[in-house]
Amino acid sequence: MSDTSEISWVRRLLTRPLYSGRIRYTPMRDLLRGRIGERLNWRARLDRAALSAPIADAIRRIVRRTRLWRIEKAEVADELIAHFSDGLTTGASVDDLLRDFGDERAAAKLIRRAKRRGRPLTWHAMKWTGRAFILLVILYAITFVRFLLSRPTVSVDYVAKLNAPILSTPVQDRAWPLYRQAMIAMELDGRYTRVGIKSETDARAGHPLDRFLDPDADHNTVGARQLIDATPSDAAWPQLEGWLTKHAEGIALLRAAADKPAMGFVVGKGGSQHDPELGWTSGGSDEYRGLASQTLLGVLLPHLNHMRAMAMILAADVRYARHHRDGARVVADLRAMIAMGRHNDLPLVVTRLVGIGIYRAAFDSLEETLANDPDLLSDRQLIEVAHDLSTIGGDTASSLIDLTAERMMFHDVVQRAYTDDGNGDGILTPEGARLLADVTAMTTLRGSAPPPSSETMLMAIGSAASLVSSRRDALAELDGALDLQERHYARPLREAGDNDDVDRLLDLRMREIRGNPVLLARHYLFSMMFPALTRAAWTAGTALGQREGLLVGIALELHRRRHGEYPATLEVLTPTLLPRVPADRITGAPVRYALTKGRPVIYSLGVDRDDDGGRAVVHPRDKRPSASFAAEWGKPDDSPRYDGDWILYDGRSQKVGH
Amino acid sequence: MKIERELMRGAGPTAVLRLLEGGERYGYELVTLLEQRTKGVLAMGQSTLYPLLYNLEAKGMILARLDITADNGRPRKYYRLTDKGKRQLAADREQWEALTTAMTSLGIVGG
Numbered sequence: 001m002s003d004t005s006e007i008s009w010v011r012r013l014l015t016r017p018l019y020s021g022r023i024r025y026t027p028m029r030d031l032l033r034g035r036i037g038e039r040l041n042w043r044a045r046l047d048r049a050a051l052s053a054p055i056a057d058a059i060r061r062i063v064r065r066t067r068l069w070r071i072e073k074a075e076v077a078d079e080l081i082a083h084f085s086d087g088l089t090t091g092a093s094v095d096d097l098l099r100d101f102g103d104e105r106a107a108a109k110l111i112r113r114a115k116r117r118g119r120p121l122t123w124h125a126m127k128w129t130g131r132a133f134i135l136l137v138i139l140y141a142i143t144f145v146r147f148l149l150s151r152p153t154v155s156v157d158y159v160a161k162l163n164a165p166i167l168s169t170p171v172q173d174r175a176w177p178l179y180r181q182a183m184i185a186m187e188l189d190g191r192y193t194r195v196g197i198k199s200e201t202d203a204r205a206g207h208p209l210d211r212f213l214d215p216d217a218d219h220n221t222v223g224a225r226q227l228i229d230a231t232p233s234d235a236a237w238p239q240l241e242g243w244l245t246k247h248a249e250g251i252a253l254l255r256a257a258a259d260k261p262a263m264g265f266v267v268g269k270g271g272s273q274h275d276p277e278l279g280w281t282s283g284g285s286d287e288y289r290g291l292a293s294q295t296l297l298g299v300l301l302p303h304l305n306h307m308r309a310m311a312m313i314l315a316a317d318v319r320y321a322r323h324h325r326d327g328a329r330v331v332a333d334l335r336a337m338i339a340m341g342r343h344n345d346l347p348l349v350v351t352r353l354v355g356i357g358i359y360r361a362a363f364d365s366l367e368e369t370l371a372n373d374p375d376l377l378s379d380r381q382l383i384e385v386a387h388d389l390s391t392i393g394g395d396t397a398s399s400l401i402d403l404t405a406e407r408m409m410f411h412d413v414v415q416r417a418y419t420d421d422g423n424g425d426g427i428l429t430p431e432g433a434r435l436l437a438d439v440t441a442m443t444t445l446r447g448s449a450p451p452p453s454s455e456t457m458l459m460a461i462g463s464a465a466s467l468v469s470s471r472r473d474a475l476a477e478l479d480g481a482l483d484l485q486e487r488h489y490a491r492p493l494r495e496a497g498d499n500d501d502v503d504r505l506l507d508l509r510m511r512e513i514r515g516n517p518v519l520l521a522r523h524y525l526f527s528m529m530f531p532a533l534t535r536a537a538w539t540a541g542t543a544l545g546q547r548e549g550l551l552v553g554i555a556l557e558l559h560r561r562r563h564g565e566y567p568a569t570l571e572v573l574t575p576t577l578l579p580r581v582p583a584d585r586i587t588g589a590p591v592r593y594a595l596t597k598g599r600p601v602i603y604s605l606g607v608d609r610d611d612d613g614g615r616a617v618v619h620p621r622d623k624r625p626s627a628s629f630a631a632e633w634g635k636p637d638d639s640p641r642y643d644g645d646w647i648l649y650d651g652r653s654q655k656v657g658h
Numbered sequence: 659m660k661i662e663r664e665l666m667r668g669a670g671p672t673a674v675l676r677l678l679e680g681g682e683r684y685g686y687e688l689v690t691l692l693e694q695r696t697k698g699v700l701a702m703g704q705s706t707l708y709p710l711l712y713n714l715e716a717k718g719m720i721l722a723r724l725d726i727t728a729d730n731g732r733p734r735k736y737y738r739l740t741d742k743g744k745r746q747l748a749a750d751r752e753q754w755e756a757l758t759t760a761m762t763s764l765g766i767v768g769g
Contacts, residue, residue: 049732078735079685080708081732082684082685082733082735083686083689083704086684086685090686101703102703107703107705107709110709111712114708114713115712118715
């Protein structure tokens, strides 16, 4: 038989009315076994039962109302057919049978309930799973709608709060106006700012000190940084001298600014960050930062790099003054640098770190002066500088590092992202999701995967609204982490243990969050906003150590002048020239003192706790002596790379880089 | 006498299990026996019997068998007690005995 004739035979067979009807009334399990019957055709059996019309109709109604599966209906119908047939056989009347049977609707309902109970376990499991799914969908829909309808309540103006002490300073006492005049007078490039560089054009704006380059030269062979660091023995020294001479007025303005009691840099839009004359316009940044520009997080501090650059200019001027034997100018510059460091007093980590950097520049300049020109400064001048030094910080890192503005930033973002239920709690809002997207864009490194758009973030947050931390939990997490840092800063580092412990804990926590999508959804705000505070305590601790070393160095110099030689021990200096011998910040014992080739060195034993007689560690990277490489807290480490001491003051003429 | 629904809810299944203890029976037969042996007291509506039977079947206390050779020529479903049903009947019997004793001691049942 050919293929076409086989197909037509099968087609004829399947389309035969009787055959197609029987298949229709055969349960699937029977069909799969090849058993074709009419088990499901209970209507035909009802017809064949020849029951009276009222009974047959009642059976049809009851079976239909059960709304059961076809096979269950067939079973129920068969049972009812048998029941009424048996009843009629016993001689009962149709009316009696129907009356005794009871209410049809109730019967159908009870039969349906009972039959469904008897269904397979898998059916019940699927039923409950389906209900659970529907419940989840409803809960999700409610959560999502609640999320979409929520709005934040901004109750605190944190920018105003941060500006309050600044604005309370009389205008004539504010240093910033003079600093900006100094920048203009010295022709510093105001366009340079680390924050907000998004294009090569911005990057080409260059370093604030690019103006050092002589535009008239045939070619510039000396970079700005080399120029500013030039010493009298360098080839670039005459060029530096020329620049400093040309901009003496600007440098004088710088000293005048440093003499003011307060910085007076007004933060926020409309404040000092908007300065078209310096090339600081916030429009582009606002677009870049989106909603974040409305928060404290969006505050720009474009002056910080310039403060650092101006401190470098003063350091160069110290070398110039020293070269020309002008002690008064040296002291004026040193005191101005110390004041500049103090002017970076906004309670924000980045500002304080810039301030510490400026202090370190002053410390290095002073140390060079004492080492290379010990007789240049008079006793009175040394005492003036010592007095300024002693006002810098205190015993712990908390005297230099302040996290108040960081905390205010968090609270500001939270109040703009979350609702407020009046009890300190609330949920994330759509505006909050957009704000998080903008914060993400701000904190994402260039070259990394592009940050999610606001719409993507909105949908992601909305779909996981129940996963995201509540307002209370978000604040508790952020505040808790900051509290941990502040407690760490408030203790002497040798008591706090390994000064990386807190940093490491927080770093581990960040990795844990970022490595888990559920945790990331929940702790997104924390993961995006918590600042990188790694080594902030170390930076403060080493600066304070160097300051203490310098105070001892000054005392030693004064003693040498009075007695013709350096003392045998540091205790001799107390209490006249030194209130007390400072403690080694790593061991807690008094700092060490040694005379090398007749010149003093003050040092800490360093992390190896081994007295190397004031020998600095050779830095593993640049192979040069490093004064502070051995400054590590925690367990002693006598590995070769830490073989040496932490130099706090080096009175020897050879300069050691800090 | 019509028994209250709540009482019937407890008595009905036990009564049916007891009737099946004597051997397998079909639906109408059970209806008739309940009427006759209890003098109509436990005569539940026939619309209630079949759901009750389906519930007992779902709980595994009774098992159904379709007999296609019934004496009236039509297929008929017979029900019989399972081991689980027997255990349940024994437990119900104990409870009813305890209840009857308690009611008797209160003077509610008996003389």
